[in-house]
Amino acid sequence: MNHLLDARLLCAASFVRADAVLADVGTDHAYLPIALLADGRIRYAYAADIARGPLASAREHLAACAAELPGLEDRIRLVLTDGLCGLDHYAPAVTDITVCGMGGELIARILADAPFVRDGGIRLILQPMTMQAYLRVWLGENGFAVEAERLCRTANGKLYTVLCCRFTGDSYVPVHPILGDALLADEENGALLGAYLTEMARRLGRIVDGKHGAGEECRAESEALSCANTLLERMCNDKHKGE
Numbered sequence: 001m002n003h004l005l006d007a008r009l010l011c012a013a014s015f016v017r018a019d020a021v022l023a024d025v026g027t028d029h030a031y032l033p034i035a036l037l038a039d040g041r042i043r044y045a046y047a048a049d050i051a052r053g054p055l056a057s058a059r060e061h062l063a064a065c066a067a068e069l070p071g072l073e074d075r076i077r078l079v080l081t082d083g084l085c086g087l088d089h090y091a092p093a094v095t096d097i098t099v100c101g102m103g104g105e106l107i108a109r110i111l112a113d114a115p116f117v118r119d120g121g122i123r124l125i126l127q128p129m130t131m132q133a134y135l136r137v138w139l140g141e142n143g144f145a146v147e148a149e150r151l152c153r154t155a156n157g158k159l160y161t162v163l164c165c166r167f168t169g170d171s172y173v174p175v176h177p178i179l180g181d182a183l184l185a186d187e188e189n190g191a192l193l194g195a196y197l198t199e200m201a202r203r204l205g206r207i208v209d210g211k212h213g214a215g216e217e218c219r220a221e222s223e224a225l226s227c228a229n230t231l232l233e234r235m236c237n238d239k240h241k242g243e
């Protein structure tokens, strides 16, 4: 069933622990929980969405897959809810949570509204489409450690990032909220890091130019731009040394 998942969802899936009870928030088509259940990677899944339309499409996919995999429907529960609301009252208890394909601000709001995620035993797998820096700062302020942040690239060449987090209760301020501390430190990102930094430098360059032109403050973006350029230069030098 891995064919259901593109590189972005495969990357998120790679962080879900074996035998997990997964809550997939904003599940839409429910590809992620269905693929993980079908592959026997997880024990049970809650496929949750705030809207009826996506849940109807999840139900259709589920019925189609259940024809091939008897018993699938007994291991997944479709839930109409805002974020994680109410999911702490169900059994079996959630161990891993995926929130993919939403803005960073909405992801932070969903976590803020669910105090039960402030439990070090629960793994949070977050894939923000926008406002990544906002989410990283929010996680730091609220005592969630980012244990890994992995890059992935889909077939159309777009880069995405997936954060794997856990509540520790220790708040901190990220050093590089715009680029991602854990992302920069993660050796698994080696192959895609150059492309990511080049893309970020291009975007940040435009933002800094625009803000300078408008007389607006842009210290954070300037710092991130200079960090991205320094890292790119270092990568280039290392490559030449290795030749």
Ligand SMILES: C[S@@+](CC[C@H](N)C(=O)[O-])C[C@H]1O[C@@H](n2cnc3c(N)ncnc32)[C@H](O)[C@@H]1O
Pocket: 009, 025, 026, 027, 028, 029, 048, 049, 050, 051, 054, 081, 082, 083, 084, 099, 100, 101, 102, 106, 110
């Ligand atoms: C762009 S889709 C992402 C689908 C899938 N998670 C993925 O990454 O491919 C976003 C989904 O999130 C749902 N959604 C938006 N806000 C939500 C909320 N507050 N709680 C639960 N689901 C929400 C939408 O209805 C939609 O189905």
